[in-house]
Amino acid sequence: MKISVCMATYNGARFIHEQLASILTQLDSDDEIILVDDASTDATVFIAEGFSDKRIRVLRQTHNCGVLKTFERTLREAAGDIIFLADQDDVWRGDKVAKVKRVFQTHADLSLVLSDCAIIDAMGEVVATTRFKSGKFHPGALHNIVRNSYLGCSMAFRRPILEYCLPFPVDIPMHDMWIGILNQLVSKNGYIDEPLMSYRRHDRNSSPEKHAPVAQMIRWRLALVKNLILRYRQAALFRRQISANRSL
Secondary structure, X not given: XXXXXXXXXXXXXXOHHHXXXXXXOOOOOOOEEXXXXXXXXXXXXXXXXXXXXXXXXXXXXXXXXXXXXXXXXXXXXXXXXXXXXXXXXXXXXXXXXHHHHHHHHHOOOEEEEEEEEEEEOOXXXXXXXXXXXXXXXXXOHHHHHHOOOOOHHHEEEEOOHHHHHOOOOOOOOOHHHHHHHHHHHHOEEEEEEEEEEEEEOOXXXXXXXXXXXXXXXXXXXXXXXXXXXXXXXXXXXXHHHHHHOOOO
């Protein structure tokens, strides 16, 4: 079961070394980290390449394309059977990969797994020991269209979902919301009620905690529903692909 870790970076020099180090210790020799850098102006690429680890593949974009397009490129480059999404500024717990792989191995009907996470600040101090306290993660599609629970950096999924969710529509809110809801519509999600990573919140996060204006949020939801309806027509093909890969 080959693992691909897909990471989009932009001016992440402050935290990227700690994050890559926390991931690499969990990967086998034939696993990979696909790091697509979105035209950083700091030392992000230099730090990543400084690991001199053949499992890290760094791809540079010559101009800034934004989070959505950059993550799409990382996913298109991935060769793994199981794909993890990763942010540049978090820290993975040492058993994250093993625990997620075990869930996929023992539950052939699941095509996406999401775990809880602790929340840390810029200095690495714990702000909260759980993000989904008291079962606040809701897998239902309708609930997540209204109020998204999918956090990309805590998600992993089987490869066949890529054939279904790519390319990302240009007008969706975020890639993780899109992947999570699509998968819920046509397959099954699993949840690990345990913080397998530290999710860092600081002043330069690409996904701010504050909500967008109401009008923008409404436009995003309408676009999301429109695109979900269009992609749902491919559900039969997706289900066949999932069934063929249940032996992973």
